[in-house]
Structure formats: C-alpha cells, structure tokens
Amino acid sequence: MNPSQSNSTASSPAQTLGPGKLNGTLHCPIESVFEILLRLPVKPLLRCRCVCKPWCSLIDSKKFVDKHLQRNIESNPDSGIIFRAYTEGNNFYMADVDSLNDSTVMELADPLKTQLYGAVFVGSCNGVVCLWKDETDVLLWNPATRKVRVLPIPNNIPIPFMLMQSDAVGFGYDHLSEDYKVVRFVDSQLQGIMVSVYSLKSNTWTRAETITNTIRLRMNFGIFANGALYWLAAKGAHIILAFDLGVERHTELPLPAGVNKTEENRMGLIVFNRCVCLIDHYPDSHTDIWMKNENGVDNSWSKFLAVEQPGILGSFKIVWPVAFSQTRNNILLAVDGDKFTWYDSERNEVKKVIIQGLPGSYASLVYTESLVHFSYDFKLELEDLLKVYIYMCNFISMVTNFRL
Structure with missing residues (x-):
C-alpha cells in the first residue's frame, strides 16, 4: 500500500460526518451555519455567544432572534411556565410545561431574585414577561436570557x-x-x-x-x-x-351571547393557545370557557370547554386552561389557582400534576422561550457573516478530527 492510499483510507470515515471535505478542511454552506444554530435552545445559544464575536453578533442579530422565536412559536408555543410564590419572599421559580411531573422547579437566584422582589405578573409576549412593582415601576424580563429592564x-x-x-x-x-x-x-x-x-x-x-x-x-x-x-x-x-x-x-x-352580562365577580379573561378566552363560572354548577375566534377586535366566540361540577375534577372554586402539551393531546388546567392537572379531552380523563420544590401558594404565567432582547441596535454585516462561516467550518472540522 503506497502513502497516498494510506492517507485516503485514513480520511475516508470523515466523509460521513459532514457535507464535504476539500484539501483536509471540512466545509459547510453558510446557510447551514444559520440553520444549525437556529435549532438550538436558548441556553446553549447563550453559551455559543461566548465562542467569538461573530457568533455573538449572529445570535444577537434581529433576523436571527426573530427566526428563532418564530420557530419556537410554531413548534412548541407556551413551553415555559413561571411561578411567583405568595410566601417566602415572593420568590420566582421556572419550569418546562411538559416536565412538571418529572423535575424540580428551578428557583431564581440573586441578583435577579433581588431585582424582581415584590413584583407581580402583568403578562407575557414573545418570551418577554412584564412585571408591576411597588405600584409604580414596570419591568421587562426575559427569563431565558435573565435580562431585566426597568x-x-x-x-x-x-x-x-x-x-x-x-x-x-x-x-x-x-x-x-x-x-x-x-x-x-x-x-x-x-x-x-x-x-x-x-x-x-x-x-x-x-x-x-x-x-x-x-x-x-x-x-x-x-x-x-x-x-x-x-x-x-x-x-x-x-x-x-x-x-x-x-x-x-x-x-x-360585547360578551358572548348566552353569558349573563350583569353578574359580578364571576367572570375572567385569560389567554390560551394565543387566543382570548372568557371564563364564565357558575359556583356549584359548572364553568364555561369561551374562545374568541377571530383576530383583532372582531367579535366572534365559541364555547371551547365546559367543566361540570362535581365531575372528573371533583369540587373546585375556579378552573381554566393554561397550555397544551407539546403533543397537543392534553390540556394543562389550573384548578383553584394552586394546583394543576392534565386533562385528556378525548378520553375524558385527568392526571394530577405534582410539582416538586414549589410552595403551596403561587401565581403562574406561561411563556415561550426566546432570545428577544431590549434593544434594536444589533446589526450583522456581511463581513461578520463571512467570519461566522469560517469559524463554523473550523469548529466542525475540529469536532470531526477530535472524534476520529
């Protein structure tokens, strides 16, 4: 066997690990660089920002942030859930919707814990949570990136x-x-x-x-x-x-037809599946959930869910839908504001959710994980894109050689 044959044999396994190899360097189309990073969750992407300045510029660019958010919304909306304890210093906790029964919730640590102390939920949009503090301050918080703006x-x-x-x-x-x-x-x-x-x-x-x-x-x-x-x-x-x-x-x-429009302290508004929903609660009888069908402010409603009392949930004071499971086969229901249950609408079955590490009294809010930041000054120039391309190729080559 001559040397050229030996080198060819030694390098042949690398051909299956990438799209191509030229003069000993693994090459990856620049479009693939963008797509590879786009599929990573927020936490690994934040680590990737530390690799080099071009990577940081790419991940921070508005184009990348928007694409990453769109992909998360399409594939797994409302995947995160935040809890605010009513006791123990109003601590905040975070968890994934689909892993509520499988893992312990994560408590926020200082200094973020100190910044959010005493704040209450206003709402969530595109991974950004709005909070109201001390009856005067409004805060914006991205739980995934751990950034806060007053x-x-x-x-x-x-x-x-x-x-x-x-x-x-x-x-x-x-x-x-x-x-x-x-x-x-x-x-x-x-x-x-x-x-x-x-x-x-x-x-x-x-x-x-x-x-x-x-x-x-x-x-x-x-x-x-x-x-x-x-x-x-x-x-x-x-x-x-x-x-x-x-x-x-x-x-x-106007409220949906068939809803009593004069009763006090019986109704509420929530967002479920990115739609406005009206909770119409009849104590000791049932709860109807009405969903607004059309976009904007046009008025068209349909009854999405009706929960009898007593029924499969037993007795309750109030109930409302929180989020779909990732497979969309089950609905996470909040019952009386201090417990959750999974509801299988096809089988008409419920499964109680036991959350580890969470105080007994809390408020909750669902959100979609995102990279959304609080500035619009990030720009990605063509030169930076080329640098990202070179870094990505070198990085893949390094990983390939390491595996060999």
Whole structure:
C-alpha cells in the first residue's frame, strides 16, 4: 500500500460526518451555519455567544432572534411556565410545561431574585414577561436570557389624574411597527381614563387617548392576543375593552351571547393557545370557557370547554386552561389557582400534576422561550457573516478530527 492510499483510507470515515471535505478542511454552506444554530435552545445559544464575536453578533442579530422565536412559536408555543410564590419572599421559580411531573422547579437566584422582589405578573409576549412593582415601576424580563429592564416612570400625567387615580397596565407587541408596548390606564373616575403608551423602540411614554368615565375597568392587568390588549370592564352591563396597539385606540366588545352580562365577580379573561378566552363560572354548577375566534377586535366566540361540577375534577372554586402539551393531546388546567392537572379531552380523563420544590401558594404565567432582547441596535454585516462561516467550518472540522 503506497502513502497516498494510506492517507485516503485514513480520511475516508470523515466523509460521513459532514457535507464535504476539500484539501483536509471540512466545509459547510453558510446557510447551514444559520440553520444549525437556529435549532438550538436558548441556553446553549447563550453559551455559543461566548465562542467569538461573530457568533455573538449572529445570535444577537434581529433576523436571527426573530427566526428563532418564530420557530419556537410554531413548534412548541407556551413551553415555559413561571411561578411567583405568595410566601417566602415572593420568590420566582421556572419550569418546562411538559416536565412538571418529572423535575424540580428551578428557583431564581440573586441578583435577579433581588431585582424582581415584590413584583407581580402583568403578562407575557414573545418570551418577554412584564412585571408591576411597588405600584409604580414596570419591568421587562426575559427569563431565558435573565435580562431585566426597568422602564421610565411616565411624566405626562396631568394633576387631576394624579390626585385621584387607580392604575391598570397591559403589555404586548405591535407587529405593524415591530415594537413592544406597555399601556397604562390612569382612572380618575371624574375625568375618565387617561391612556399612556410606552414604546420600547423610543424608550418614551406618549399620551394616546382619554376614555369616557362611564366605563369602569374590572381587571388591573390586561391580556394580550393578536395585536390588542383586553380588559373586562363595565358600562352598565359587562363588556370587554380592547385596545389596539397598532392604532392605539380602544373598542368596546360585547360578551358572548348566552353569558349573563350583569353578574359580578364571576367572570375572567385569560389567554390560551394565543387566543382570548372568557371564563364564565357558575359556583356549584359548572364553568364555561369561551374562545374568541377571530383576530383583532372582531367579535366572534365559541364555547371551547365546559367543566361540570362535581365531575372528573371533583369540587373546585375556579378552573381554566393554561397550555397544551407539546403533543397537543392534553390540556394543562389550573384548578383553584394552586394546583394543576392534565386533562385528556378525548378520553375524558385527568392526571394530577405534582410539582416538586414549589410552595403551596403561587401565581403562574406561561411563556415561550426566546432570545428577544431590549434593544434594536444589533446589526450583522456581511463581513461578520463571512467570519461566522469560517469559524463554523473550523469548529466542525475540529469536532470531526477530535472524534476520529
């Protein structure tokens, strides 16, 4: 056997480990570099940022962040869940929806624990969680990247609204301007409801509109779905107030037909499967979950779930759907706000969820893991793309040689 034959034989196994090899260097198309990183969860991607500056630039680029988020939404939406304990210093815990029975929840550690102390959930959108703290501060938090941003306090509130006020807050994403927005309602009762909107892009608050004082909000925190924020409200009878983040104006929506519009303290709004849902609870009888069918603020509802009492869940005070399992065969239900159960709608069976390491009393919020950050200044130039391509090829070559 001559030397050339020996080298050819020795290198032949490497041909099966990559798309091709030229002059001893493994080559990977630049499109594949992007696609390989795109399939990684957030935690490994954060480690990859430390490999080199080009990798960091790629992972931080808006194009990559948006693509990664879109893929997560399409493949595994609402995969994460956050718990806020009502005791033990209001500690925060995190877990995966599908592994609630299999692993212990992870408690947040300092300094993040200190930053979030005393904060309560406002809502979640695209992996970003909005929190309300000390009745004045609004915080944005990405649990996956562990980044927190405290928003400036509005300075455009007129004196009549400052003297006698109650606040309501909502958080969502305006896809038209590609901007995250926080909406704050200040209700003076006599003057009406003044609406201020915070833009993450401009980092400023602006005055949007003043809503008539004939409307009274029944929720402190609005829920976000399909470009709008929603609150239960009353204008004589109960209505739903929808605030469109694109045009920054509100619309009044009637409740679904068949729902008693005058009963107090019996209804609630939630987001499930990225749709607005109305909880219509009848104590000692049943609970109906109505789902809003159409996007935007058009009004079309269908009854998504009806839970009898007593029934397969036994006796309960309130119940609502939280998330689908990854296979979408089961629905995670919150029962009385302090326990969970998996519900198989086809078999009409339930399985109790036992969460390890979690206090007995808590609030919960589902979210989609993402790389979304709180700045829009990240840019990826062609030169950086070429550097990423070279680094990726060298990295794959190194791994291949190591395995050999």
